[in-house]
Amino acid sequence: METSLNRLDREPKRLIMIGGKGGVGKTTCASAIALHFSLKGKKTLIISSDPTPSLSDIFEIEIGDQEKPINSVKNLYGIEISSEVVLKKWKERFGPEIYEVVSSFASVDYDFVDYIGGAPGIEEEYMLNYILELVEGGKYDLVVWDTAPAGHTLRLLHLPQIFLKHLEAATKFYMNLYSYLEKIKETVKLKKGKRSLLEIISGWEDLAEKVVSFIRDPQKSEFIVVTIPEALGVKQTERIIKDFDEYQLKVNHLIVNYVIQQADCEFHKARSQMQQSYIKILKEQYSQRIKLIETPLFPHEIKGVEKIKKISEILFES
Template identity: 35%
Template sequence: MRLISFWGKGGVGKTTCSAALAVGLSELKNEKVLLLTTDLTPTLSDVLKAELKSSPTKVDGYSNLYAMELDEATVIRRWKARFGSEVYDVISSFLPVDESFIDYVAGAPGIAEQFILYLLYELFEDGSYDTIIWDTPASSSSLRLLRIEKELYEHMGDAIRLYLRLKGFLERMRSRECDPLKLIGGWRKLAEDIFDMLASEYHEAYIVSTPEIISYEISRRIKEELSSFNIRVRGLIINKYISSPCENLEKIKRNQDSVI
């Protein structure tokens, strides 16, 4: 089981590279492949010329290729189904809120992005595929996923310490079937497991760039930021390179060569 991800600025060809590799592995290597895009404005269905859903869908014409696109509404709905009751149990243990509070939290900035990494982790742990190929959104959005997950991990530690300070007071106020401290600890452990997956030897991260100075600089920053999360970049893919130009494109090729 392995996870292969493609990173880069918008428009460099991450989705094209992801789809090409997915088709190649499924057809030439006979691997069962899931191609997942977490771009909330995806184009994967257009690239594959297939009608995709928010759950793994077999792609017509390929024996072992499955693909899925996520939309924000689906992500929020699945977050509420998985974590909504837990969040309510924790918050309602010390604040007078009703279950409508779940809808408020579900719409908070960062919730959808954070849950995307959980969905990826869930698919990876399920082990139903030989390879999962992850087509990330544009660099600013994809790196934000990691930052939000890190902040969640750090904040859960703060939340545990805060809850311990309030625990005696809360226990005097009410007795609950759930253990908020256990739930918060579980969320923190889950965030840690997600980072362990991304930093493991089973994850291969590739950066897609074009031979342009802006794309190169963004790629360099992506590599530095991934390294800060202990995610090792396995390679850099230079897309849209002019190898044999006609006369009208010679200047462009010289500029590309100078960047490379």
């Protein structure tokens, strides 16, 4: 059985998402994957949405919240997006229409948009939407998304549901408000909104559905989980894969990082033994349906293009 990511060369995707708990090497692997494809001539954007992004550290250049070429590598671009920026974009896009509609039947000031923007799930939902815009915008052949640590990624997967529930509740609330206002409209002289709130909300629902169907489409999207060969890593992996299964998102590759190659002292022998016992568990559990790819523990941190390239070569057996 193939033990590399080479299948992704044969079956190109538009979006590759990298998930896992913090510190396991997600950003390192995402960078290595993005580097691989950019060296193959694909225009590639690497996105980090981790609140503590380290793309800038890894590539040793200041990246930031604007798409930026990673100078030393042709075809490679990077962006670090924060939730504040995403929320700001959401408000720019939807704020005026929300305000227009709501202010047409109720006396609200613009702060109301902030209030809606603070609804649970909106920020993450819009993050997905924003990323999809980058994927579908036609500027890049491939987007590699270095997601925030596991908890956050899982929340993202739950989100469309939470978000739609919230919208339903909001819709009911406004429906009630509407009918109330309809009754008293003679007295309040109700103006007619250009678009109804329901239309806007159903537009958001369409958006949420579009995002979910994109990340579920195996022709377009791929999820890769990164883990470490330790008890905590195994537990987290089980949880992530179970969640992904539940949301009909297929994981085809599991990268097991920090694997000790040559244990030449008692300390490393003991550690290696411990690692191997967890690798065995992972194999028993997943090797039927998921490719396990081991990446070695290096004596140095992974910084700069040359070192990232070493990881790419291991991941893609090149």
